[in-house]
Amino acid sequence: MPPTPDPIEDDLDSLPPPPPVFHVEQALLGALLLEPHRAASLTGIPAEAFSTAGHAALLTAIRSLPAPEPAQHSRNTAWLNQVLAAAGEQTRGLTTTYLHHLIQCCPEPQHAPAYARIIEEEHSRRLLRAAAHRLIQTTLDTSLPHRVATTLAEAGALTTVVDDIATRFPTRSGSLSRTPASTPVTAHDEEAGEEERLLLATATARPGSVERMRWLIPGDFTDPLHAGLWQCLITLTRRGTPIDPVTVLWGAQHRGLVATGTAEPRELLGFLSEADGCPPEYWGEQILLRSLLTTAHRSGRRIEKLTGDPATTTYQLVVGARRALADLSAVRVRWQHATTPPPANARVSNRISAPPRAGPLPTTAPPAVRIPR
Template identity: 50%
Template sequence: MPHTPEPDEDDDFDLAPAPKPVHYAEQALLGALLLAPTRLADTEPLIAHDFDNHTHAALFTAIRTLPPPDPADHAKDTAWLNAVLDHARPHAPGLSASYLHALIQFCPQSKHAAAYARMIRADNARRILRGHAERLASTATDPGLPNPVATTLGLADDISRVLDALAEQFAPHPGPFPRTALPADVPRQAGEEDLDEERLLLATATAHPAEAQQMRWLTETDFLLPLHAALWQSITALVHRGDMVDPVTVLGEAQHRGLLTDSLTPKDLMALVSTPAGSPEYWGEKILKRAFLARAQTVAVRITAYTDDPANTPHQLITGSRGALADLNALRTRWNRATAPTIVSTASAPARSTPRPRAEPPHRPPVTPARAHR
């Protein structure tokens, strides 16, 4: 069946993008309702906001707003169609009587109105989820936010609530996990300041191993530089074994792990872990925050990929998006452990929660030669 043009559609069809499947579903549904207004009951819980096309949404609003005509009268004249047109035209000025009649002609089967409505709702669910994913990605990369982790967590919670709501609207069905080819993780940019913070963590953890022992919330996957991740593993391995920790013992552990190379000499490694400043937890939080925001961006990209794949059903969108969020929730748990308040109690005062102290360095120490190693 040939494409029925929109009332304000460009005549140059070669330049216009091909209509999406939902466009035809909207036309078919509106044709069904204009032909048989009693079919409106079959469309619940569809609302005008679910439509992708503004003119179609205006028409649907008019159909829902006006009292349905008597079937016998509707079969004999166009009075109700004219009333629908008059109600919708202020919101869609290009709408014409000929387009209403074209919609009626376009509808294959008015008794299939419920199926058309489900297609429209499914497409709207895709758009809603994509919009939330785009906001998540934008927030995770916004350098101007005062508390980016908290804001990002709030948006992740919003997505979870959207998924819960969609799960109630679309019944689950047997089927595979989305087969969408997912993009690679968003590459993490390693700026010099970021690498400096990783080096300072290594040096400060070497100087204060007791504090590093409490930092199980930080893992090697959070580091930008593989060498720094391996050195963090060396330090924490010494700590967890109860061994002595200082630049020389860290050097020995690094040697056993095969980290020494022509470009990283023993002297370089000892210099790298010998310039502490502040507390390990202070630098660790910075590293974890950076890893969290990078993961949030990757999650957003993956959810967007699911929504951009038209082969995914609403159930597959929900399943795939929840799987993507699970990765972020694992980091959320570690972030909450890192920033949880400590409990301080005295004999004369009740126990109270206080923020976990973070010793910031008084000033950034000068960059040592070892910091040139990447």
């Protein structure tokens, strides 16, 4: 009869191995248990920086208890028993055997500051990943009453995390940044396409609005054809060329939008002539809003992908995150230009200054002017 497999043993075998930082945490705790006086110099690492509740509880217990005398600590385990009792009040599962195991895991107690630095770096990675995840979720939450404002607030919080990491971990020369693979382009949104067609039609009917909408660029469009047509409108406006559906079609041909079979001439003339009653600025803001949320989502994904790569150093995380946030910052500036009302024109004074009063007649003749010979 074949042996019956033990379900508990099978479950343990299926668990993934702990990450490298877990062993670093064990080495640091072992150093502090072996030489408790070293805990006083490790003030920069918080308990939540540890990956398990047991390790966090042990660090808190070690800090809460006064360090014993080295000679006394080497003779008995009284202080270790106090640490175990204090940590056991916060979490369960810690044993005396595990404390001795931690001591054995520490190769060099004097390397405790280096161990703490590694744990801080990994904690920074988790904080950055969590902030990026919150930004991603905010961009997808359609139930938010102020979706753009909340998204920008989360982006600001993410920027604060990046700046804090850069302050605590200064850059080092010779460390190249890592660039994650480009995010695949999302499927075309029919609602976005309809808004873009309405903008192109209304802007063709009212070309004066194109010059006022410098905050909208072709990169904000989801359809490459629509982006090319918007560039046509910008070019025609700057050249002073008359604008109507026919001239825009001719400009589209020069940009290769018709010759490559991207769009049929009749189709372009059709939707360029279907302007509605809304001003172009309204549709432009809708397109820019969608672009802002898409860019924020893409930036969060890029940062999240960076944090998921264990080969990425802390410096590379900072550089990569700042590059991703720079794209979002550029769209945010354009959004502020689009949604900020223009300043009220200064009032021009209508008062006409009175002519100067005539003074008394001169009593002496004016001096003669000598003309040089």
